[in-house]
Amino acid sequence: MADSLARGMRALARLLDYPDAALIEALPEVVAAIEAMPLPATAPRQQLLAWCRQLAEAELLDSQAAYVAQFDRGRATSLLLFEHVHGESRDRGQAMVDLLAEYEAAGFVLGERELPDHLPLLLEFLSTRSEEDIARWVGEIRHILALLTARLEKHDCSQSLIPLTLLCMIGAEADVDTHRDQVNSEPADNTPAAIDAVWEEEAVRFSADSDQDCALQSAEGKRLAERRQHIQPETIRLPDSSPLPSPGGLS
Numbered sequence: 595m596a597d598s599l600a601r602g603m604r605a606l607a608r609l610l611d612y613p614d615a616a617l618i619e620a621l622p623e624v625v626a627a628i629e630a631m632p633l634p635a636t637a638p639r640q641q642l643l644a645w646c647r648q649l650a651e652a653e654l655l656d657s658q659a660a661y662v663a664q665f666d667r668g669r670a671t672s673l674l675l676f677e678h679v680h681g682e683s684r685d686r687g688q689a690m691v692d693l694l695a696e697y698e699a700a701g702f703v704l705g706e707r708e709l710p711d712h713l714p715l716l717l718e719f720l721s722t723r724s725e726e727d728i729a730r731w732v733g734e735i736r737h738i739l740a741l742l743t744a745r746l747e748k749h750d751c752s753q754s755l756i757p758l759t760l761l762c763m764i765g766a767e768a769d770v771d772t773h774r775d776q777v778n779s780e781p782a783d784n785t786p787a788a789i790d791a792v793w794e795e796e797a798v799r800f801s802a803d804s805d806q807d808c809a810l811q812s813a814e815g816k817r818l819a820e821r822r823q824h825i826q827p828e829t830i831r832l833p834d835s836s837p838l839p840s841p842g843g844l845s
Contacts, residue, residue: 595632596724596725598627598630598631598632599631599632599725599728599830600721600722601627601630601631601721602627602628602630602631602632602633603631603717603718603720603721603728604627604717604718604721605623605624605627605628605631606628606717606756606759606760607714607715607717607718607721608620608624608714609624609642609645609646609753609756610673610713610714610717610753610756611714612658612661613649613654613657613658613661614654614658615654617649618649618650618654621646621649621650624646625643625646628642628643628646629643632830633759633762633763634762634763634765634831636762636765636767636831637758637759637762637763638755638758638759638762639759641752641755642755642759645752645755648752664746664749664751664753665753670745670780671742671745671746671749671751673712673713673714673742674709674711674712674713675711675712675713675716675735675738676689676690676693676711677711678738678741678742679738686711689711690709690710690711693710693711694710697710697719700719700722700723702719702722713742713756713757716731716735717756720732725830726829728763728830729763729764729829729830732760732761732763732764732766733764733766736761736764736766736769737769739757739760739761739769740757740761740766740769740770740772740773741773741776741777742754742757743757743758743761743770743773744770744773744774744776744777745773745777745780747770748777748778758770762831763830763831764829764830764831765831
C-alpha cells in the first residue's frame with residue numbers, strides 16, 4: 595500500500611504541473627497510479643480519471659494555454675502555497691527558508707530554479723514520506739488547500755481535484771465550504787486591469803514600522819510548529835479494501 599500511495603502522490607503532482615508532451619505520454623501510468631492509490635470513498639477518483647481522459651483527447655496547445663491563463667495571471671489560484679498567507683512580504687522568504695530546511699533534513703534535493711512552496715514539488719516530497727508524515731503535512735496546510743480548492747472550483751478548473759483529494763485523505767473536505775462566501779466575493783485578479791494594478795504597486799516593502807514589528811511577524815514555519823502542539827495529528831483515511839497493485843509506477 596505504501597508504494598501505491600507514493601505513486602499516487604507523484605501522479606497528483608504531475609497532473610498539477612504544467613502540461614507537456616511528457617505528461618500526455620505518461621497518462622497511462624498516471625491513470626494506473628490513481629486507480630491503485632488508496633483513497634477514501636469521498637475522494638474524487640472518478641473525476642480525476644475523467645480529467646486524464648480529457649487531457650489525452652485535448653489539443654496540447656489548448657491545455658497549455660488554459661494552464662497559463664489560470665496559474666500565470668493573478669495570485670488567487672497560485673500554486674505557491676505561501677503566496678496565499680504571505681503574498682510578497684518578507685515573511686514568505688523566511689517561511690521558504692524554513693521549508694527548505696525541512697526538505698534538506700529529509701534528504702530531499704531541489705533543483706536550482708524550484709521554489710519549495712510550489713504545491714507540485716511538495717507532493718513530490720510527500721511521495722517519499724510515510725503515511726503518517728503525509729497526513730501531518732496535509733493537516734498543516736489544510737487551510738491553504740481548502741482556500742485554493744474553493745478558488746479553483748469557482749473557475750471550474752479541473753486542478754481543483756488535486757487539493758480536494760488531499761483534503762479527502764484526512765477527512766477535511768468540508769473545510770472548502772468555509773471559504774466559499776469569501777471566494778465568491780473576491781474580485782477577479784487576472785483581468786488586464788487587475789494585472790496592471792499589481793505592476794503599479796510597490797513590489798517589495800523594504801521598511802517596517804519598527805524592528806519589533808518585524809520580530810512579531812513569525813514565519814510560517816514557526817506557526818506550523820506551534821500548530822503541531824495544539825492540533826491532533828491527522829490520519830490518512832484509507833478505503834475499506836486495498837486496491838489492486840498498479841501494473842506500473844511513476845519513477
